Every structure is written in structure tokens, then in C-alpha cells.
Amino acid sequence: MIREDELRQGPKAARRLDVSAVGSLSALAGMRAEWDALLDASDAGPFNAWEWLYPWCRRIAPERRPLVLTARDAAGTLVGLLPLGLETRRVAGVPVRRLGFLGETHVGSDYLDVVARRGLERDVAESFARMLVALREEWDVLDLTDLREDSVTVDVLREVFHGHDVRLSERYVCPYDVLDPREPFDAFLKRTGRRDNYLRRRKWLEKQEGYRIERTEAPGELAGPMTDFFRLHSARWAEDGGSQGIKGSGVEAFHRDATQWLAERGRLWLYTMKVGGKAVASVYGIVHGHRFVYFQSGYDPEWRNRSVGLVLVGESFKDALAAGLTEYDFLRGTETYKSDWVSKQRRTVSVRVHSGTKAGQWYSRAEELARKARNAAKQVLPGTWVEKVRRLRRRRAAVH
Numbered sequence: 001m002i003r004e005d006e007l008r009q010g011p012k013a014a015r016r017l018d019v020s021a022v023g024s025l026s027a028l029a030g031m032r033a034e035w036d037a038l039l040d041a042s043d044a045g046p047f048n049a050w051e052w053l054y055p056w057c058r059r060i061a062p063e064r065r066p067l068v069l070t071a072r073d074a075a076g077t078l079v080g081l082l083p084l085g086l087e088t089r090r091v092a093g094v095p096v097r098r099l100g101f102l103g104e105t106h107v108g109s110d111y112l113d114v115v116a117r118r119g120l121e122r123d124v125a126e127s128f129a130r131m132l133v134a135l136r137e138e139w140d141v142l143d144l145t146d147l148r149e150d151s152v153t154v155d156v157l158r159e160v161f162h163g164h165d166v167r168l169s170e171r172y173v174c175p176y177d178v179l180d181p182r183e184p185f186d187a188f189l190k191r192t193g194r195r196d197n198y199l200r201r202r203k204w205l206e207k208q209e210g211y212r213i214e215r216t217e218a219p220g221e222l223a224g225p226m227t228d229f230f231r232l233h234s235a236r237w238a239e240d241g242g243s244q245g246i247k248g249s250g251v252e253a254f255h256r257d258a259t260q261w262l263a264e265r266g267r268l269w270l271y272t273m274k275v276g277g278k279a280v281a282s283v284y285g286i287v288h289g290h291r292f293v294y295f296q297s298g299y300d301p302e303w304r305n306r307s308v309g310l311v312l313v314g315e316s317f318k319d320a321l322a323a324g325l326t327e328y329d330f331l332r333g334t335e336t337y338k339s340d341w342v343s344k345q346r347r348t349v350s351v352r353v354h355s356g357t358k359a360g361q362w363y364s365r366a367e368e369l370a371r372k373a374r375n376a377a378k379q380v381l382p383g384t385w386v387e388k389v390r391r392l393r394r395r396r397a398a399v400h
Contacts, residue, residue, distance in 0.1 A: 013015070016081065017127045022068040025057055028130045033066075033162060034078045036265065045111030045148070046288035051261035052109065053083050053102045058105050061085065067099065069131060071116075071124050073141050080124030081115040084369065086139070088365070096363040099132075100143040106255035107254060108245055110174060110331050112350055114153050125153045129160035132353075140360035142353040146161035146171050157351050165354035165361070170347060172332035179317075181324040187369045188321060189314070192341050195354055201307040210276040213315055216268070225272050226259060228279035233298030245296055255284075269319070273312050281308035283316055291327040292320040322391035 022028055035050035046052070056064055064085040071080030083102040088095050103109040116124035119194055130144060149170075158166055179188075189195035205211050216225045226350045230252055237243040246252065262268040269290060273281040281299040286293055294316065320328055330338040332348070356361040 007072060015075060017123065018076075019070070019127050019131050020070050022070060023066060025062075025066060028054055028057065028066050028068060029274040033221055034360055037114075038078050038081060038117065042115050043118060044113055046267075046286050046291075046293050047107075047109035047112060048081075048083065048115050049262070049267075051265060052107075052258055052269075052288050054216050055254050056101060056103045056109075057085070058135060059250050059257060061087075061102075063087070064102075065366070066102065066334065070127050071127050074380045079120050080128065080347070082128045083112075083115070084092040091363050091366045095361055095363055096359045097138070098143060099139045099141070101145060104143075106247075106251055106333065106397070110172065111148050112144070112148050113148065113151050117197075121152045122156065122398050125156040126160060128278065129156050133160060140355055140357045141363055142355070144352075145350040146242040146348045148351045151349075154349065154351055157353060161353050163301065164356065167352045167364075169350050169352070171350050172348045173334050174329065174331050174346050174348060175331040175334065175338040175342045176327060176346060179321055179326050180330055182319055183321065185318045185321055187242060187295065188317065192291045194314070194340055197307065198310060199240035202311045202314070205273075205275065205308070208275050212274050213312065214272045214274065215267065215269055215319070216239070216272065217266070217268055219260050222256075222259055222263060222268075222270065225270050225282070226256060227286055229282040229296075229298060230255075230318050231298070232279060232300060233296060235301055235348075236393045239301070251293040259284075269316070271316060273308055275303075281312045283312050285316055285321075287325070288323055290331055292316065292325050293329045293331065295331065308349065312338070313337070317341065345366070 020357060022031065032054070032357070034049045039049055057064070064087045066087045067084045068083065069080075069082040070078060073079050076347045084099050087098050089098055090096070101109070101112040114121070114125050130140075144153070154168065158168075176314045177346060186195070189198060214225070216222060230246070233243055233246055247256065259268055259270065269283075269284055269287055269292070270282040271281075271284040271285065272279050274348070279300075280303045282297060283294065285294055287293070294313070297309060297312070299312075317328060328342060330342060352364065354364065
């Protein structure tokens with residue numbers, strides 16, 4: 001087991017910053033103010049926030065032990081965080097000690113990474129990497145998933161773990177675009193090619209009785225809009241076997257907590273479109289610094305042909321421009337509707353480091369064998385059968 005006294009001592013190479021650890025959920029709960037201040041002083045992505053990772057520990061992975069590395073300068077100021085969790089997985093009866101990001105599963109957390117004060121990214125990442133080298137007998141596999149491909153953490157891990165088995169793999173494509181707040185919304189629409197369709201659909205909707213769009217930001221007003229969001233998101237994915245993004249009561253409880261705390265920070269925009277008093281579409285967005293992050297959405301399938309989702313996305317772009325935001329990020333996934341609005345892409349990657357133990361090597365070997373078996377099955381089954389199997393698996397997972 002990794003001990004906090006070992007972490008405080010640290011290797012000589014890391015003495016410039018005092019590296020320690022938070023190893024309990026109760027200690028993590030008390031870090032919010034410091035964590036928020038550091039996040040605001042960093043370029044880290046939205047899902048590295050305390051408001052996202054603390055409820056993930058509570059609702060999604062309560063059995064996983066937090067191991068949040070912290071870095072402080074000579075004045076004792078928090079200048080870096082590496083939010084990890086330690087778990088033991090059994091592969092064919094072999095226990096494997098795995099370190100991974102908090103927030104890595106179930107909730108679609110893109111751009112996980114080290115959180116470091118601007119200008120100290122490399123120093124902080126190197127201090128954490130050297131600490132992990134010093135403690136390599138305490139873990140078998142380090143899995144850091146969904147970092148941005150240009151993250152300095154990727155380069156640092158390759159340098160510091162030189163001579164170890166370090167593997168880099170591609171993860172997701174994330175469509176986004178740069179916004180110019182000085183540009184009129186109509187000019188922006190022309191650039192997207194969605195202007196005529198958006199305006200036509202919005203004009204028709206505006207003629208319907210009781211049509212309105214609500215944007216909820218206050219933490220005390222979220223209960224109803226979140227209930228509408230869950231219903232509409234579930235309805236939109238029902239015919240495809242259920243949502244992979246929001247699945248199960250635990251994930252819903254997580255989002256109830258996360259949206260409440262994000263709203264307390266002024267970082268939540270929850271859109272609801274209503275017609276005749278009934279919610280027909282919803283968009284769950286996060287405002288992070290200069291960026292609007294489109295996280296999830298939902299709509300009533302009976303209103304699909306009225307393009308309610310298109311209109312609501314357009315409204316979120318209009319609000320982002322009006323608020324002076326300079327980026328709109330659709331996160332992972334290359335769905336067609338995203339490319340209708342934005343033209344740029346960034347990618348995420350995962351880094352796996354083996355400490356050198358046999359258990360770690362066996363873990364990766366077992367994963368590779370399972371991947372080959374899945375690929376072989378896909379080649380044997382017709383494409384339509386593969387999709388039917390996927391839908392059946394989603395339905396069964398939704399039931400359980």
C-alpha cells in the first residue's frame with residue numbers, strides 16, 4: 001500500500017516542489033476551495049474540477065481509493081494536482097494494482113490531466129512522474145486515459161519512464177471551433193451552412209403556443225430541468241438500445257450532484273425547450289473559462305422532424321457569442337450534426353506505463369487477447385448483426 005509518509009519524503013529530483021498525497025474521500029471533500037483556485041489558475045480541462053471528480057468518487061467508484069498527488073511551492077501554495085485512484089483488478093485470478101484517473105469511467109470525462117498553475121506545467125508533471133517512478137513497486141499499471149494529445153504530461157511520462165514499457169494509444173476525436181465574439185450571430189450561421197434550416201425551424205417553433213427556451217443556471221432551480229433532461233436523453237436513445245453516456249441510477253445521482261456544484265461555481269448552462277408547457281429538448285452544457293462545452297443532450301423523438309435539437313444547439317452558440325466566449329467544444333464523437341456546426345478537431349490519447357511487474361504485463365496481454373477476439377467476431381458477423389448485438393448489450397446493461 002502506498003503511504004503518505006513515503007510520498008512526502010520524495011526522491012531528490014522532486015525536492016523543488018513538495019509532493020504529497022490525499023488518500024481518503026473525507027480529505028478530498030475538504031479540498032474544494034484550494035482545488036477551485038488552482039483550476040482557475042490553470043489551463044486544465046473542465047472535467048478536472050473538484051465539482052466533477054468528488055461526486056464521481058462518491059457515486060461511481062466508492063470502492064476506489066483516491067490517491068491525489070499534490071505539489072506545493074516553497075510558500076506552501078498548491079500549484080499542482082494529479083487526481084488518481086488506486087484499485088485492484090483480477091484478471092484470470094491474478095490481482096493487478098492499477099492507478100488511473102479519477103473520473104475515467106461512466107461519465108465521459110475528456111481532457112483529464114495534471115492540473116498545474118500556468119507556467120509550471122512541466123515542473124509539476126515531472127515532479128509527479130518522478131514520484132511515481134520512486135513508488136513503482138506499489139503499482140503494476142499506470143493508466144492515464146483521455147488526455148489531450150498535445151498534453152505536456154504525455155511527453156514527460158515518456159522522458160521520465162525511459163526504459164520502462166510505455167504505450168501510447170489513440171482515443172477520441174473531439175470536434176470544436178474557435179469563436180469570435182465580435183462576429184454577429186447571423187454571420188456565424190452563414191459560415192456553418194446551417195443558417196437557412198435553423199432560421200426556418202426556429203420561425204416555425206416560435207409560432208407554436210407556449211414555445212420558449214429556458215436556460216437554468218441557479219443551483220436551487222435544477223431539480224425540474226434535470227428531470228426533463230434525463231427523460232429526454234433516455235427517450236432519444238431508447239430506440240438504439242439505451243444511452244451509453246448516462247446509464248443507471250448511480251450516474252444520474254452523479255449528475256445531480258455535479259450540476260449542483262457546477263452551478264454554484266457559475267459554470268452550468270442547462271437548456272430546456274418547451275412547447276405547450278411540455279419539455280421537448282434539452283442541452284447540458286458547461287462553461288469553463290473562455291469555452292462552452294456541449295456535454296449531452298436529449299429530445300422527444302416525436303419532435304425530431306421539427307429539428308428541436310438543431311434549434312437548441314443554435315441557441316447555445318448564440319449565447320456563447322453573446323457571453324464573449326471564444327471556443328465551442330463538442331467533446332468526443334464525430335456525429336454528423338457536430339460537423340455541421342464546427343470545423344476543427346482535436347484528439348485524446350491514453351498512456352499506459354508498466355512498472356515492470358509480471359502482473360502488469362499479464363494485464364495488458366489479457367486485454368490484447370480479448371480485443372483480438374472481439375475483432376474476429378466482428379469480421380465473422382454481418383454488419384447488421386454486429387449492430388443488433390450492440391443494441392442488445394445496451395438494453396441488458398440498462399436493465400441492470
